[in-house]
Amino acid sequence: MNDASGERKPPVGLTLRAVRDLVGGRVEGEGSLHVVGVAPVDEAAPDEIAFLALKRYARYAGSCKARCFLVSSEMLKHLPEGASCVVVEAPYAALGIVLERLHPQHVPPSGVHPTAVIGQGVELGEGVHIGPYVVLDDGVRVGAASVIGAHSVIGRNSTIGGGCRLHPHVVVYHDSVIGAEVILHSGTRVESDGFGYTFVDGAHRKIPQVGRAVIEGGVEIGANSTIDRGSLGDTVVGAGVKLDNLVHIAHNVKFGALSLMAALSGIAGSTRVGKKSWVGGRVGVSNQLDIGDGVRVAIGSVVMRDVPAGVTVSGSPARPHREEMRKQARVGRLPLLLDRVARLEDEVRRLSGAS
Amino acid sequence: MNDASGERKPPVGLTLRAVRDLVGGRVEGEGSLHVVGVAPVDEAAPDEIAFLALKRYARYAGSCKARCFLVSSEMLKHLPEGASCVVVEAPYAALGIVLERLHPQHVPPSGVHPTAVIGQGVELGEGVHIGPYVVLDDGVRVGAASVIGAHSVIGRNSTIGGGCRLHPHVVVYHDSVIGAEVILHSGTRVESDGFGYTFVDGAHRKIPQVGRAVIEGGVEIGANSTIDRGSLGDTVVGAGVKLDNLVHIAHNVKFGALSLMAALSGIAGSTRVGKKSWVGGRVGVSNQLDIGDGVRVAIGSVVMRDVPAGVTVSGSPARPHREEMRKQARVGRLPLLLDRVARLEDEVRRLSGAS
């Protein structure tokens, strides 16, 4: 963590007391200790505060090079005798706050790079940054303070809200609507055509995809993910949704506000996912389904039926997690069952002989 | 559906009679009603014709803002009393025709953008559009009326047929052969190296990948999909194939004409997939397999053996769908079986005591 990057080398550091003032909790030991960065307990340098929140990493506390720790109350007992630390109840929230202070995000200067290609009728808000080789097609609007990374291409009449961050190599097709404070990572494709054909005269005839993709405010989408436009009507990614890398959202999906989906997962056409749901990694959800609010889908599941609100499902085909666990347990007990049946056969043979 | 986009606001509309003349079927109610667009029944505006073909959406017909409908004969009964409509037998084919008329695709003007980098010996057909920052390496040929989107990079001596549409940020490596009327969505990679190594002297030594990728006419490939070049010989995506987003075709795969594959699925090296097959989403097909013509692979399956022509498979490992269903049913009946065995044990114990 000691390279030359402006981003990694914070301008000023913090004392433990200052950390405590930022995140709450309490100081133990030397409150005057000064730190310039945060690092995991197994990698921290002497001038950093070591973060410890998971038991799995407790074994590194003894040999940690850092002189102080940001630690959850549960992990406190694993610290070396008399170690200085800030103790908190919600370690990840605290971590976020310290990181924002000690590792502030680099914001490129406002302005339009001379190599950017700007179409007719493009409207740019205050303080936007338009990077090298960006292409903004006719009628594009970009809100105040948004950053459009190098090589990104925004199609005709698409709207990008204020305070957005598009990393390099994002492509947004025409007529998309992207809200405020949206983060799109490199390689994200917004509003590509959905997978819609009819078989006519011995060939698959493309059904024109004319709907939109609507990405609401506060959404973050990972690298190389794809969000298809609606075939008719809109594909909607709800406010505050977070999608990981290599995720696929098909045409006309409505993905509920504040839901999350991990990497390599996909939602097929026209399926509705409720609010505050969690979809694990490498999951497939079939088309035309209704997935309720607060649903949880375990890693690797294949969802082929509607799921009521609040239910956790797993397996392939996915079923309520408890049922799936019981099923797995029963299959695991099959050898025992085979033995019991064999014993019964012997006994019955004996009895038949006897009678 | 009411923004300022040239693509979304059609130049002229159609009367219901004109729609009927385009798609066949019959008019009910006011044939003179005028519509400027098509929309799903749950999102249609008053100046649009509402599309209804799935029972799932029938519940929206009553509250639909549109004054008329494009409807399948099965769904007709779900329309409000006396609603005007065009009734058809093949609703999706009809939808495609109306969309092409009311929502015509935007075609960028022909010409080469001044920022495009054109190599030596490049041949461009009549009326091609070469977008901003496109790179065409030496010896590239692009057929008449093809559109190469912004930032796309075409490698040495690759050939793109006529009437193709490459969306922004497509990369085609050298020596690829792409047929006519091919659509490649943003982020598609054609002819990247396959995954081929030999373990020599304690390391994985790369086997040079020198084959080609051949994409035949009428193919459409979704966003961020990858088609590897052959290691030796060719990888072939057959005529009229449609691939969804985030799909992987490994080296030397032969993917049969008119077959389809949904998102997040992959075919491993040297596997042959027959014609008119259907591969669902999130499927994995192992290497060196022969998958017959007209095979159907259910969502989420893992195919580890050859599949004869015409068979539908599902599960992991995939087996004929009927077998898989029976297997699942049997596992579901395990609790019952456990009860029966327990009863037998009691009864036999009783008999043993008696005898």
Added chain:
Amino acid sequence: MNDASGERKPPVGLTLRAVRDLVGGRVEGEGSLHVVGVAPVDEAAPDEIAFLALKRYARYAGSCKARCFLVSSEMLKHLPEGASCVVVEAPYAALGIVLERLHPQHVPPSGVHPTAVIGQGVELGEGVHIGPYVVLDDGVRVGAASVIGAHSVIGRNSTIGGGCRLHPHVVVYHDSVIGAEVILHSGTRVESDGFGYTFVDGAHRKIPQVGRAVIEGGVEIGANSTIDRGSLGDTVVGAGVKLDNLVHIAHNVKFGALSLMAALSGIAGSTRVGKKSWVGGRVGVSNQLDIGDGVRVAIGSVVMRDVPAGVTVSGSPARPHREEMRKQARVGRLPLLLDRVARLEDEVRRLSGAS
């Protein structure tokens, strides 16, 4: 295999004897035969040497147009009577050597394309090639003889080792460390943000991702794959690792040296994968796990527990392959078990009547 590409048409060919001298093994038949290329036995032209190493392709030997073969000793018996050939024990290693000689990789000339955007303090080694529209941000270092393909974007203070090959459209975020002799295919994203949030005040608050991505020497990463930066500390892809297309490596993963992972697979946050492991295609590995050295994970598996060194796992959830096979066999025998239980019930009914 006969197009105009400099890459495909080798300057000079080789005699069979020369091939033998390169790869070892022995010549049978005419050692003076001259070949200009290598091709698979089912696609070889008369001026090429046909490669045959798999029984599956033996059926093509009889009708092969080539006049000679590169063949493994096991396959020798499948060649036509009196065919000329070079016979080797390790056919793929031999193939690699011949390919490097007959199909040498095209290396673009050194130099910086006039359209490249070079930031302040950028250091370029001897003989580098910087392609059209490349963006190298401030403080980037590129080692000698590395090739940075068109449109690639390298973020602030990132380091690329010597002898690397970045194909077009690679994006590397700031502060990455990429070793020597690394190959990154088109669309690879290195050091995008990991998927890290805490739920605060009714919304998912982003935990700043401030760690690095470290790609060690000799790594190859396939098209459209994504490697996240560490949240804190580093994500590490070990020396000599080979990753296929559309692969996901989450934040803080440590992926051991010389391990391989096939397409569409992903490793979740903070999981450690040992050295010389093999992860098949379409696999998901859960977060916070320890996967030992030399582990093998079968295609389509979902790994949800630690795996000890040297173990092969399969299934979902993954378990030791032998157990999984036994489980599958038992489930397959369920119909038989049901019959046995039914017979027992009859017999016991009979006995009960008798007693």
